[in-house]
C-alpha cells in the first residue's frame with residue numbers, strides 16, 4: 001500500500017467568477033499551510049455575471065470565512081431574502097411564497113400542514129397558508145429583522161439569505177483571498193498538459209507562454225468546462241427533457257416599488273421571469289425554452305413586464321440543464337458551471353458551489369489523490385444535484401396550466417421515478433421525504449405542494465385528535481398573532497439603510 005503523505009498541495013484554479021473566487025477565498029482562509037492557491041482568470045472571456053439570489057446556507061459560508069455580514073452586504077449592495085414568491089405557477093392568478101422558514105409555530109409534535117390539510121379537506125374556510133408562516137408574512141409586508149433564536153417563538157421560525165450584485169461578490173472574495181495569500185494571474189489558458197501514463201493534469205499553459213504546474217486543478221471555467229469537459233472529456237448528463245428551459249435574457253432596471261425581501265419567480269408563457277431587488281437596482285430575467293419562444297420575443301416580453309426604467313439592454317445567456325457525470329476526475333475538481341447547471345428557479349447554483357467547496361475541504365487530498373476521497377466527493381455532489389433536480393421539476397409538473405404549448409409539455413411530461421415516489425408519499429398522507437440536512441427540507445416541499453394545489457388525500461392520524469372548532473380557532477389566532485408580530489418589525493428598506501448603508 002502506498003503511504004499517504006500530506007505535503008503542501010499546489011492548487012491551480014482556472015476561472016475567477018463566483019465559483020473561482022469562492023473556492024480561492026475558502027481554500028486560502030481555511031486550509032492555510034496545507035495548500036498554495038494560484039488563480040488564473042481571463043478578463044477577455046469575462047464572467048457569466050448573473051447569480052444574484054442565494055439560499056440561507058451562504059450565511060454559514062460567510063461565517064466560516066469570518067466575513068462580517070453588514071460589511072459584506074454593503075460591499076455587494078445586498079438585500080435580505082426571506083424566500084421566493086411564485087406567481088401564476090399552479091394556475092394563473094395564484095401566488096405563494098416558498099419561505100426560508102416553517103408554517104405554524106414550528107415546534108409541534110407533528111407538522112402544522114397536517115392540521116391545515118385536514119381542515120381544508122373538511123371544507124373549512126381557512127386563511128391562505130402564507131398567512132400562517134411568520135417568514136411569508138414578514139416577506140409580504142416587506143419588513144425585516146434578524147431571527148430571534150434566543151427568544152424562541154414565532155420570531156425564531158425562519159432563516160434568511162441575500163440578494164446581491166453578482167458582479168460585486170467575486171471581487172469582494174478576491175480581496176479576501178489575496179489577503180490570505182492567493183496569487184492571481186490574468187491570462188487565458190490555451191493548453192493543458194496531461195501525464196501520458198496516469199492521465200493526470202500536470203500543467204496549464206497561458207497565452208503568453210507561461211506554464212503553470214499544480215497538484216490539484218480546480219475547474220471554475222464556467223460553461224466552457226475547460227478542464228473537466230474539454231480536456232478530460234467527462235460526459236454530460238443532459239436533463240433537458242425534464243428541465244427544458246435553455247436560455248435567459250437578463251436586464252436590470254431601476255427599483256420603483258418596495259425593496260421586497262424576497263425574490264419573485266413569475267411564470268411566463270414559455271418559462272418564468274425573475275425579479276431580484278437589490279439596494280441600488282432590480283435584477284430581472286426571463287428564463288425560457290427556445291423550443292417554445294424566439295430570443296426576440298422573449299426579450300420583448302421581458303421589457304414589457306419589468307416595472308422600472310431599464311438600465312441596460314437585454315443580455316442573452318444560453319445553458320443546458322444537467323451535469324458532468326463526475327465532478328472530480330483524476331486530479332481535477334470542477335466547481336460551479338463547469339460541473340453542471342440547474343436552472344435558477346430556486347437559486348441553487350451558488351449553493352452547489354458552496355457544497356462542493358465544503359466537501360472538497362473535508363476530503364482535501366495530499367499530493368497523491370486517493371480514489372476513495374474522489375468517490376465520496378462525487379457521491380455527495382450526486383445527492384445534491386438529484387434532490388435539486390426533482391424539486392425543480394416539481395414546480396413545472398404540479399400545474400394545471402394549459403394555456404401554452406410550454407405548459408402543456410411540462411405538465412404532461414414523464415418525471416423521474418424518484419419524484420413520482422415523493423409525490424405518492426405526499427398525496428397519501430401529506431408526508432415528505434425526510435432529508436436530515438442540506439437543502440430543501442420539509443417546509444420547502446410542503447410550500448410547493450400546497451402552493452401549487454396538491455392537497456393530500458390524508459394526513460397524519462395524530463392530527464385527528466383535536467376537535468375541528470378548536471383547530472379552526474387556533475389557526476385564526478395564529479394568523480392574528482403572526483400579523484401583530486410582523487407589524488412590530490421595521491420596514492426592510494429602512495432596516496437596510498441603518499444596518500448596511502451603500503458604500504461608494
Ligand code: FAD
Nearest residue numbers: 015016017018019048051053189221222336337344349350
Ligand atoms: P463564470 O462566472 O462563467 O466564470 C468563469 C471564469 O472562467 C471566468 O473568470 C472566465 O474568465 C474564466 N475562464 C474561462 N475560460 C478560461 C480560459 N481559457 N482561461 C482563463 N480563464 C478562463 N446562481 C444562483 O445561485 N442564484 C441565481 O439567482 C442565479 N441566477 C442565474 C441566472 C442565469 C440565467 C444563469 C445562467 C445562472 C444563474 N446562476 C445563479 C448561476 C451563477 O451565475 C453561477 O453559478 C455563478 O456565477 C458561478 O459561475 P462560475 O464562476 O462557475 O462561471
